[in-house]
Amino acid sequence: MRTPHSRVPRPVVPLCLALLLAACNGRGGGHEDGVTIDLDKAKAGPAAPLPTIYGSRDASRPLVVLDPGHGGHDPGAISPFGDRREKDVTLAVAAAIKDALAASGRVRVAMTREDDRFLVLKDRYEIARRMGAQLFISIHADAAPQGDGARGATIYTLSEVASDKEAAQLAQAQNGADAVGGAPAGAGAGVNRILIDLAQRESMEVSAEFANLLKREASAYFPFRSDYHRFASLVVLKAPDVPSILFETGYLTNAGDAAYIESAEGRKQIAAGMRSAIETHFARRRYGVTAAH
Numbered sequence: 001m002r003t004p005h006s007r008v009p010r011p012v013v014p015l016c017l018a019l020l021l022a023a024c025n026g027r028g029g030g031h032e033d034g035v036t037i038d039l040d041k042a043k044a045g046p047a048a049p050l051p052t053i054y055g056s057r058d059a060s061r062p063l064v065v066l067d068p069g070h071g072g073h074d075p076g077a078i079s080p081f082g083d084r085r086e087k088d089v090t091l092a093v094a095a096a097i098k099d100a101l102a103a104s105g106r107v108r109v110a111m112t113r114e115d116d117r118f119l120v121l122k123d124r125y126e127i128a129r130r131m132g133a134q135l136f137i138s139i140h141a142d143a144a145p146q147g148d149g150a151r152g153a154t155i156y157t158l159s160e161v162a163s164d165k166e167a168a169q170l171a172q173a174q175n176g177a178d179a180v181g182g183a184p185a186g187a188g189a190g191v192n193r194i195l196i197d198l199a200q201r202e203s204m205e206v207s208a209e210f211a212n213l214l215k216r217e218a219s220a221y222f223p224f225r226s227d228y229h230r231f232a233s234l235v236v237l238k239a240p241d242v243p244s245i246l247f248e249t250g251y252l253t254n255a256g257d258a259a260y261i262e263s264a265e266g267r268k269q270i271a272a273g274m275r276s277a278i279e280t281h282f283a284r285r286r287y288g289v290t291a292a293h
């Protein structure tokens with residue numbers, strides 16, 4: 001989150017006719033979690049090989065894509081306690097969540113990166129889209145100015161309007177991590193835009209439900225900020241058809257948070273809380289319960 005701001009246009013993705021009709025009929029596009037409008041994934045993403053899927057071998061089980069933030073030449077925040085880099089912390093936390101989900105076996109799980117490499121923001125969520133994921137979780141660790149005293153986890157979901165100044169600053173810094181250009185709007189983009197907006201709106205609602213559920217399920221395992229759910233226009237959350245959150249595990253600038261996140265036991269607890277929320281989320285959606293109360 002220490003990179004300069006650059007404006008990144010929202011992606012414009014072509015739709016195939018069959019899926020467009022399915023959308024008009026209010027019929028599902030293949031997602032069992034209730035995301036009813038599917039988009040043409042085949043034309044949307046990079047041709048890079050897709051990551052390994054862990055957990056259940058049953059392809060009908062929901063797929064969660066974990067995205068360890070930063071990587072490669074982008075270290076993210078640096079902890080003042082031992083100079084630990086955010087990119088390493090996020091990878092370790094994501095791996096712990098992946099292991100917990102795989103051991104449980106109720107869902108399938110993949111990671112956008114399993115080593116120290118750089119991925120542009122759009123490629124991160126395009127991996128989730130190409131894999132047909134039903135949930136995308138970008139993992140980060142926060143940093144606050146010296147003396148701020150901030151601690152605890154925060155969940156961000158997508159909104160064009162930031163919920164507060166800190167959320168706006170996060171979006172500005174995060175979105176500057178790469179300078180990927182979106183596809184120019186071509187013929188028919190108006191219709192596509194409407195359908196993409198509809199899909200995006202449903203994804204945003206599911207994302208917000210999951211944010212509340214995560215707070216409820218994981219509070220027993222690790223602390224959240226009092227204003228734990230924030231909104232920001234984060235590029236990495238802009239897959240129109242995959243519910244997405246950005247999870248800040250805590251503050252690397254807080255001694256207690258940093259020690260917790262960097263310990264194997266702390267990561268295990270974060271993973272346990274996340275696993276509980278993810279499995280409850282999909283159980284709710286499977287049985288048609290949509291409110292996280």
Ligand SMILES: [Zn+2]
Nearest residue numbers: 001069076140
């Ligand atoms: Zn970050």
